[in-house]
Amino acid sequence: MFSLCLLALGCGPDKSSFPRPASPLTRPNVGQKMPPFAARDQFNKDVSSDTLKGANGTVLLFFRSADW
């Protein structure tokens, strides 16, 4: 099963006092192609949007920080 908590959506301290967005979210929107990306993960492995695609698609989760 998946990890029991959802990072920015769960594990960190209460960040309600941290900066909030000044403006509504912009692109990309539903129906648009995902912007490609490449990055290094916690295992020091280089991954990309291509390597992360699965048969069921993928969930790309953005979270604030794993530090504070």
Place this chain on the structure above:
Amino acid sequence: MTAVSYDSPEILKDFADRHKIEFPLLSDPQSKIIGSYGVLNQEATGMTKGMALPGYFYIDASGIIREKYFEANYTDRFTANNLMAKLFPELAEGISQKLGAPHLNLELNQSDRAVVPGSRFSLVAQIELPQDVHVYAPSVRGYKPIHLEIAPSPGRELVPPVYPPSKVLYLDAIREQVPVFEGRFRITSEVKMSATPDFMKSLGANGKTITIAGQLHYQACDKTTCYLPTSIPMTWQVQILPLDRQRSPDAIQHK
């Protein structure tokens, strides 16, 4: 699932080791990915500069964005399990228990065994009716509809249950069309745990386990008979863990 933040790979490794996270946590220290998805928090300054707004995209196998969710309330956080159960109900393993109920098979699921304050998780009643048996949908008039009732309690907020689309059934005996559920379907009710300072203090150092009570009310009917209305009591147990306030080691943390 893949998660992205502006943290370094070292911070992500430290966090993943502590929480036994195996799915990829991507390091985006220059906020390039965060920027390209339009989710950079423009107001962040100091050590928070570069961080993302929290939320998710669901991208299908052909690379098209099918869902986009970013929170209006920063303390209202979907758990990973709840998110996956919503997007891929057929893949969600969950935790289940079977209950005895007249005229139907009833199985209770929950997206999470353990959550933290502010988490939004789901409780599910999975129902299977025998062939030719139906229950009435909530939109019915003049009959007793199926209803999942979760008991309110301080420390949590209930989201109204979500029912599947109903079917319209023509009943010869009464010459009426009625909205019903047949076969196998699920009713999902989400719960948002409090994130107030008082609630978090009440958890102590080790958290606590809560029991959430509910009832499933329904009246099952077949082609010739409507049986007596029934209410099935049910409970779910969830462990509420304190928030993780531990930072990364000094040498690698954001300054």
